[in-house]
Amino acid sequence: MENNYNITDFEDSYDEETVYLCVLPDFSIISGAFFIVICILSVIGNCLLICVLVSYQNLKKVTNVFVLNLACSDLIFTVTLPFWAVYHLHHWIFGDFLCKFITGAHFIGLYSSVTILTAMTVHRFFTVVLQKWPINHLRRRKYVTAACAAAWLISIAVSVRDAIKIEVSEWLGVYYCEESSAIVVGLSYYVQMSLLFFLPFAITIFCYCAIIKTVLQAANRERQRAVAVVLCIAVAFFICWGPYIIVLFIRLFYEPKVCTDHESLEIAYNVFRMLAFSHCCMNPLLYMLSQKSRRDLLHFLRCEINERGVGQNTSVIQNVAFTTNNATVMLELHHN
Template sequence: MNPTDIADTSLDESVYSNYYAYESVPQPCAKAGVRAFGELFLPPLYALVFALGLLGNSVVVLVLFKYKRLKSMTDVYLLNLAISDLLFVLSLPFWGYYAADQWVFGLGLCKLISWMYLVGFYGGIFFIVLLSVDRYLAIVRAVLSLRARTLASGVVTSLATWAVAVFASLPGLAFSTCYTERNHTYCRTRYPANSTAWKVLSSLEVNVLGLLVPSGIMLFCYSLIIKTLQRCKNEKRNRAVRMILAVVVLFLGFWAPYNVVLFLETLVELEVLQDCTFERHLDYALQATETLAFVHCCLNPVIYFFLGEKFRKYIVQLFKSCRGLSVLCQPCGLRLDPADASSSTYTQSTADQDLRDAL
């Protein structure tokens, strides 16, 4: 699964008529317009996502090391989520250039960038799921969380999550290759000849590990969290519920369309759907929804800043400590309270406080 993996079937129609001598042989679907659309549409969007994702997630990493000091399971998960997003966005300049022209970086970088992209993709989604479980433990299972939500547990589960992400990305690493065809160099996932099974399994892997399982876990955790918060008579309860809904809606809104289109692409591979016009529309939709999904890696820092009370204070404090940036913050009238000292020992507190700490 590489970005811009649109089949190049844009040969001249006269070539088709000369090559396919028999009408019984189906002609490939011409998609020259799809590729031209990608050359215009993808590079600037990839550049924008790269810039915003790099800036936002770098700020998250700085805040976690400078102020939070990685003293809890939540901090470890937030750090690994930011690293996953950074790994993901660092591959986008290469895909942007590739979409605009062709692959000029060689076979080694083709495999490396494809692998970085997939590891960042799976890692980002998996750590969002772990943060959902972490919030569930903190609010719904407060007693159990005394034993489970430790720094050591966060490190161990993070290492296991990275191992799963690397394992899930191995097919992409193995089958990504660089080749030249009709004076154009490609970096694509090429499976063995006549191996439709690998293509189908790859798409199903993205759908299952990238949407179905994470969505199921998140909906389970957050539905019980909301149910628990409904019993709390706290003025910040409604804000906490809105926070939860924002996380779930953003995840589903940005990833579900891409997974639906990818599933339809699988049906095309299986020849369940056979219509040239539909295939072209599907390829346009794939480019659009894939770019929409990429934007989600930029939204995680935004969620922390606007919805996480402590995190917002830390980020403002970080900007105030930077010479030159402090002048920009003065007109805002922001006053920071001293940052609360983080503790490696978890004590049972109110549900809303746990939720704010988790975010």
């Protein structure tokens, strides 16, 4: 998790003896406020999605199991956003342990999302194109459980490795939660990101090209809708995270020579980071593209409202009955 609090940088002119000061835009307040808003939306959306999946959807269906795991990934990622918001608005005040723990959770949410999405894509490829997915429900459940478990184990293992390298440092009274050795760790980090992002991206493109070709040839609307939902989820992930990952690579290998390039790169980095982090609240919206999912959500909300209404009415009736009994006792005592 990178964070730039210095709003100044230096530019070397053609005369090496002259140094100019570049003033870069400060996105601290905007980023902090944006992370808080995204956190609220993500918690509401993903919690509702999990409730609908558990209460009304068939968790024996492979897609629903994958979507449930994606919602958990988004919630893990969301938990880290309030800490990054405080970091942007002030500085790191949570100590070294939380610096490592929150960084680890941040990357677990990211890596598990991309690995689970890749598993969903491969599953769709086997089902639609190769048509070799097992009919037996027990074997399906074993395959899906193994795929999700592998995704989580890989994500946790890689994230722990990243978190160990993060530490709290202090400069001029300001505390930072950053990588300890930026050059070596940064290079290994970007190589790792390329394997965990660009490789799944290539697999997704290959699989969905074959899937779309197969689906268009078959006049099966139900299958087309199911593929469309999963496709939208995958496309949304790579649209949100793709520009941010590309900017990170540019920042690693390209050093701007003039202030305008510095400013443009800084603006792109902050804007694309906000776009990437906003992805954690998009999956519930995409899943609600399905008419059945929208119907289940409305039914769930209606039941919740009715239960609360019944509970409040019961409380009112109990209070009225209690008051009536007290009044009756008082009248009897007064009469006696």
